Amino acid sequence: MNEKEYIKDKSWLLVIEIIIYIIILLILLAFKVNKEATIAISLVYMIGIIIELLIDYYIKKAFYNSFKEKLEKLDQKYLITELLDEPSFLEGKILTNSLYEIDKSMIERINKYKSRTQDFKEYVELWIHEVKLPVSSLILMLHNRNPEQNKKLLEQLTRLDNYLEQILYYVRSENAENDYLIKEVSLSKVISNVALKNKDLLLEKKIDLIVSDISVSVLTDSKWLEFMINQVIDNSIKYCKKQRPYIKIVSKEENDKISLIIYDNGLGISTSDLPRIFEKTFTGNNGRKSSIKSTGMGLYLCKKLCNKLGHKIQVISEEGKYTKVIITIYKNNFYKFDDKED
Amino acid sequence: MQKIKIIEDDLSIASELKEMLENAGYIVGITEDFSNILDQLKKEKPNLILLDINLPKTNGEILLQQIRKEMNIPIIMVTSKNSEADEVLSMSYGADDYITKPYNPTILLLRIGAVLNRSNKTNEKKFYRDLEVIPQKGVLKKEQDEIILTKNEMIIFLYLLYNQHKIVTRDELMTDLWNNNEYINDNALTVNISRLRAKLKEIGYQDAIETRKGQGYILHE
Known part of the structure; x- marks a missing residue:
């Protein structure tokens, strides 16, 4: 004035x-x-x-x-x-x-919506846990009744479980309150869990898994990290090459950080798709061509969870040659948390 | 024979689990009444408990604390709650392992075996016929003779040894190897088994490992 x-x-x-x-x-x-x-x-x-x-x-x-x-x-x-x-x-x-x-x-109105979404999230989480019961039951039934012949059924159940995990982590990543717990986690144990989860598919598709230098511990939430690595491996399996496919997992320690590198010699990602792979529901050329449809949620969730945990995720690729995913975990990341709500 | 108690309210899972564990050679009890579990446990004295968290009338985490106060039975939590916080809480209450649903049944068996081995006397000597097995050194010993096994061969041999009463599938061997961070492929497994066979033959145990076509392997008594 x-x-x-x-x-x-x-x-x-x-x-x-x-x-x-x-x-x-x-x-x-x-x-x-x-x-x-x-x-x-x-x-x-x-x-x-x-x-x-x-x-x-x-x-x-x-x-x-x-x-x-x-x-x-x-x-x-x-x-x-x-x-x-x-x-x-x-x-x-x-x-x-x-x-x-x-x-x-x-504020009253916002609180009303907040508590409604909170209720909804709680219900979804409860629902996911409920659905996991029949899934577990089915897996046990298949195991008890000639597992060798039921591989295809088991594969579908694994797929179902992966989708359940995706929505579970979507809900968790959307939660305003932080749902994770950061502690020292043995990287080799996390990798071992992911490897065992994907063992049947890897063996069936004859993809060699080469793991080295992962006997370090990192500061993270082991369940979240396991989910993220699983998404990456899931992509590597989906988009593998026919001839001598392999996935290499290596960790590299630098001054203030540990990088986990997941490398595959698969189809790779085209330069035009590469900048968009972390976008929600983005399915690039590969995702549309593949026999198993891509949801476009895996890498989006990885990025989101990484932001919440204060980690970094980066993808380098050359179409037709390789894809390299690098997850960087800082040794002391208390000051790097991204609490922004987006 | 080892006794396992399943505390799980989903009847379908409980009965399938029972069948699986019985096939693996355990005596299994399931829980029908969830009101006085502690008394039941005192009466039955199982060697291991598989405990769910979401239970009627009580909560697995509370029950875990109660059991720990009075008994020293190994407990594996088996639950669909898969957050780090739940796991840390359970482990701090004294659980021996924490497995989330849905689980790979073979892995569950491996983990049960591992917990039971840990709770039994671990420094007890292991023998296959008159062959002493020393896993720490990766060695099979017969009087003065010693044969050295690679890590993979030892894993395979031990698994066959612990499961002598039944046919061991390739998938089980593979799972055990992968569970020990040895991510080998099918060819490598075949190679490892034939090398193990050759080494056993060298020390005088020809045809110790029999192949059952389409089913798996069996280590003869």
Whole structure:
């Protein structure tokens, strides 16, 4: 707020004051008041108006300018009500009170939706755990009744379980509260779990798994990391080459970080698809060509979970030659967490 | 014979699990009444407990604490709750292992075997006929003779030895190898078995490992 704006805003008041002044002049003229008295009265009248306007201007200027300044600095604009000083004038009071009311009702509404989504997430998580029971039961049944002939059924069940894991981690990654627990985790144990999970498919497709240098421990949530590596391996299996396919897993320790490198000599990713692979539901050329349809969720979830855990994920590839996924885990990542809600 | 108690409220899983464990040579009890499990355990004295977390009338984690206070039976938690927090909590309450559903049945058997071996006297000498097996050194010993096995050959031999009463499938051997971070392929398994055979023959045990076509292998008594 500056002088010009203020005067423009008060122009109607000035017009009225001028009209009143003219009327006063006419009255004084009619009563034949002498010149000196007329001038004196005029001066008092004008000075009065100027003082009035000046006081009003400075009070309002102080309030509104600080209001605007604070609002600009705020990232979450609705928090402005927490920063305002109680104004001394009526309009200001009305404004701040209204803001309080508006904020309150908005927050109530948001909380309602929040608790609804929370309920929904809890239900989905519960549901996933429930569905895992019949899946476990089916796997045991297949095992008890001639497992060699039931490989195809088992494969489908494994697929089903993988989809269940995806939604479970989707829900977990969407959770505002952090659902993970970071502790020292043996990398070789995580890899071993993933390897065992994919053993049948790897052997069936004759993909060699070459694992070396992974006897380190990293700071992470083992279940989350297991899920991520499983997604990567799942892709490597899906998009493997026919001739002498292999997957190589290696870890590399640097000063403040440990990189886990998962390399396959599979179909690779085209340069046009590469920048988009972490996008939600993005299925590139490979995903559409493959016999098993890609959901486009695997790498998206990996990226999201990595962000939450403070890890980094990176994919390097050359079409028709190889794909290399690098997951970087920092040794002390307390300050690298990305708590941004997106 | 080792006794295993299954504390699981999903009847279908419990009965399939029972069948699987019985096939593997264990005596198995399942739980029908979940109100006084502690008393049942005291009466039955199992060698190992498979414990679910979501149970009627009680919770597996609480039950685990109660059992730990009074008994020293190995416990494996078997649950669909697969968060790190649940696992850490269970392990801190004294569980011996934590397995999430759905699990690979062969792996469950391996883990059960591992927990039972750990709780039994581990420094007891292992023998195959008059051959002493020393897994730590990777050696089979007969009086003065010694043959050295590779890590893979030892894993295979031990698995056959522990499962002498039944036919061992290639898949089981493969699972055990992979479980020990040896990610070998089918050809390598075949090579490893024939090398193991050759080494056994060298020390005088010809045809100790018999191949049952289409089924697997068996180590003769």
